[in-house]
Amino acid sequence: MSEDYRPMWADLGLDLKAHDALLGVLGNAYQDIFLSQKERPEGMGYFDFVMSEVHGLRIKELLDEKAAGRKIVGCYCVFVPEELVLAANATLVGLCAGADFATDAVERLLPRNTCALIKSTFGFKLGKVCPYLESADMVVGENTCDGKKKAYETLDHLVDNLFVMDMPQAKSAQGKSLLKAEYYRFKSALEDLTGVAVTVQSLRQAIETVNAKRAAIHRLSALRKADPAPISGLDALLANQVFLYDNPARFTDAVNKICDELEVRVENKMGVSAARKPRILVSGCPQAVPNWKLPFIVERSGAVIVGEESCVGERGTRNLTDASGESVDEMMEAITDRYFKVDCAIFTPNPDRLAHIEEMAAAYKADGVIHYGLQFCQPYLMEAIPVEKALEEKNIPCLRIETDYSNEDAGQLKTRVEAFIEQLR
Amino acid sequence: MRFAGIDIGSRTIELVVVDPTGEILLSLQADTGFDPIAEAGKLLAGVAYDRIMATGYGRSLFEISFDAPTVTEIKAHARGARAFFPDAHTVLDIGGQDSKAIALLENGRVRKFEMNDRCAAGTGKFLEIMAATLGFGIEAFGPEALRARKGLSISSMCTVFAESEVTSLIARGGNRGEIARGVHSSVIRRAAGMINRISSQGDIVFTGGVAKNPCMCHLLAEKLGRTVLLPDDPQLVGALGAALLAAEASALQD
Numbered sequence: 167m168s169e170d171y172r173p174m175w176a177d178l179g180l181d182l183k184a185h186d187a188l189l190g191v192l193g194n195a196y197q198d199i200f201l202s203q204k205e206r207p208e209g210m211g212y213f214d215f216v217m218s219e220v221h222g223l224r225i226k227e228l229l230d231e232k233a234a235g236r237k238i239v240g241c242y243c244v245f246v247p248e249e250l251v252l253a254a255n256a257t258l259v260g261l262c263a264g265a266d267f268a269t270d271a272v273e274r275l276l277p278r279n280t281c282a283l284i285k286s287t288f289g290f291k292l293g294k295v296c297p298y299l300e301s302a303d304m305v306v307g308e309n310t311c312d313g314k315k316k317a318y319e320t321l322d323h324l325v326d327n328l329f330v331m332d333m334p335q336a337k338s339a340q341g342k343s344l345l346k347a348e349y350y351r352f353k354s355a356l357e358d359l360t361g362v363a364v365t366v367q368s369l370r371q372a373i374e375t376v377n378a379k380r381a382a383i384h385r386l387s388a389l390r391k392a393d394p395a396p397i398s399g400l401d402a403l404l405a406n407q408v409f410l411y412d413n414p415a416r417f418t419d420a421v422n423k424i425c426d427e428l429e430v431r432v433e434n435k436m437g438v439s440a441a442r443k444p445r446i447l448v449s450g451c452p453q454a455v456p457n458w459k460l461p462f463i464v465e466r467s468g469a470v471i472v473g474e475e476s477c478v479g480e481r482g483t484r485n486l487t488d489a490s491g492e493s494v495d496e497m498m499e500a501i502t503d504r505y506f507k508v509d510c511a512i513f514t515p516n517p518d519r520l521a522h523i524e525e526m527a528a529a530y531k532a533d534g535v536i537h538y539g540l541q542f543c544q545p546y547l548m549e550a551i552p553v554e555k556a557l558e559e560k561n562i563p564c565l566r567i568e569t570d571y572s573n574e575d576a577g578q579l580k581t582r583v584e585a586f587i588e589q590l591r
Numbered sequence: 592m593r594f595a596g597i598d599i600g601s602r603t604i605e606l607v608v609v610d611p612t613g614e615i616l617l618s619l620q621a622d623t624g625f626d627p628i629a630e631a632g633k634l635l636a637g638v639a640y641d642r643i644m645a646t647g648y649g650r651s652l653f654e655i656s657f658d659a660p661t662v663t664e665i666k667a668h669a670r671g672a673r674a675f676f677p678d679a680h681t682v683l684d685i686g687g688q689d690s691k692a693i694a695l696l697e698n699g700r701v702r703k704f705e706m707n708d709r710c711a712a713g714t715g716k717f718l719e720i721m722a723a724t725l726g727f728g729i730e731a732f733g734p735e736a737l738r739a740r741k742g743l744s745i746s747s748m749c750t751v752f753a754e755s756e757v758t759s760l761i762a763r764g765g766n767r768g769e770i771a772r773g774v775h776s777s778v779i780r781r782a783a784g785m786i787n788r789i790s791s792q793g794d795i796v797f798t799g800g801v802a803k804n805p806c807m808c809h810l811l812a813e814k815l816g817r818t819v820l821l822p823d824d825p826q827l828v829g830a831l832g833a834a835l836l837a838a839e840a841s842a843l844q845d
Contacts, residue, residue: 563703578707580651581689581706582706584663585666589666589700
């Protein structure tokens, strides 16, 4: 990193030694996994820069915003409406973590058999290595899966300002009114935090900002439908991962620039590799930075990932929010409509997700689907079995993976993924 | 042209050389030891071949050292099993450190597979440790277990926990042969579960080192009520499959 951020990290209360170790590992992993790829779009240089400054410049920007009186809100889920946060003059950042950290300390607070995503979240807090979390003026939890909702009870003792939002579990009229009521409660909490009332203008502006960001990602996704795929799954995943860290307008520009470049590639039938590669759709649990384990194995084994049916991917970014409402209430309704469509596995039943997987497999011309489940993530692991069955009935090969953030199973995983790719060739 | 296949497993390395018709010209075996690539090099010394393909858990190391193409054990066993049994649709491979159930399409391609994850449960290594705990040589373990009239139940699949379960059965005066049979049954329960997830009927080709154990074959057939077919040398199936795939790849290039 170009600037010395150590005083900034120290002010945030980070454990500098542990943090150095984390950045060291992250830097090496990024080098091996991303920079070693061939035929990368030039526009990915932006994301290389973002990643090299992920705990540096971006944190400095957030702290500058704070100094100017803006509030920072952290969240762990795509059900937290960024529109409301922006409209209340605050900035939303994702806090989900994708690496094991301070596991011993975590297992004093959480059972060992907790999913890696939740454990990692705690590890980054207890290990004092997440500058995003330490910058946040409010942390939003949401009652999605049992693991998360119970973990928030414990997290409440570790962070100053935890706001927990309740979540419906069924796509019923009652479920929707619960979500809407919770979004109103969240709006009030934000207004209390920032002292800024959400207005028709600020909310419409916020919806348009977030929609533009989503539209850029939709454009990127559409380009990945081309055969050969013009961008690696790893690079596209990275863009999806940065979706919730970066300044929205700058992110939108960066993604659109990559798309301009990819359009030329698609026109010239140029892909990430000369040879035709089996095309894979990844479906299931979110993959937070720096969890690049599965896509790295898949793409190193000679396939290309063309889509992510995931919170960090299309489940999180699908559908725009209608900005045409003429009152705050109308726009609140539109926001509820948009988020209520998210097909998270906490909903029962959840037929939309299966329909989306089948739709995506066809649209992205996937030769096979890898269902990515985090160990102990009951909702997605439960759905994995009917998903596999339904896909196989349609003659779409499916590989069910159940893994975590460790590298303990990398050898086995590699053999299974390679054998699956052989099956598709 | 002579085509070689080398299967670098966790316990043993097999080398098979075939002619263009798939006839086996040579087969060799060695222990993997702690340096698989050095062992593979020794095994290959003086063996004449034109093309080679590697499989097994050491395949990636071999690919780097010998600049050779590789194939997973799953595809290699599927191909090798078809060489012995052209109608095979289901293959069970239990090797030293992992086990796989493989379902094949009509044309011999892999339709679906299941594989144990992470630990040594239900593999050759598990049986080896249990045999040692019970004081049997690995060769005698299967026949002794087969002779027992019943099996004492072993519930744990974790190698470490199962070992202590076996130790406590011995302490309680359990018959060694019956405990041995119980150990075999516990591995078969797991293997049968994997097979049932991918295929519901038809003969099963049993490959890998564990297929040489007669009690395993007997219990597998009994548990599933399906015929178990054994190749002449089940341990060679992976290497043979790799050799045949090398030959087919070469034919495609020409």
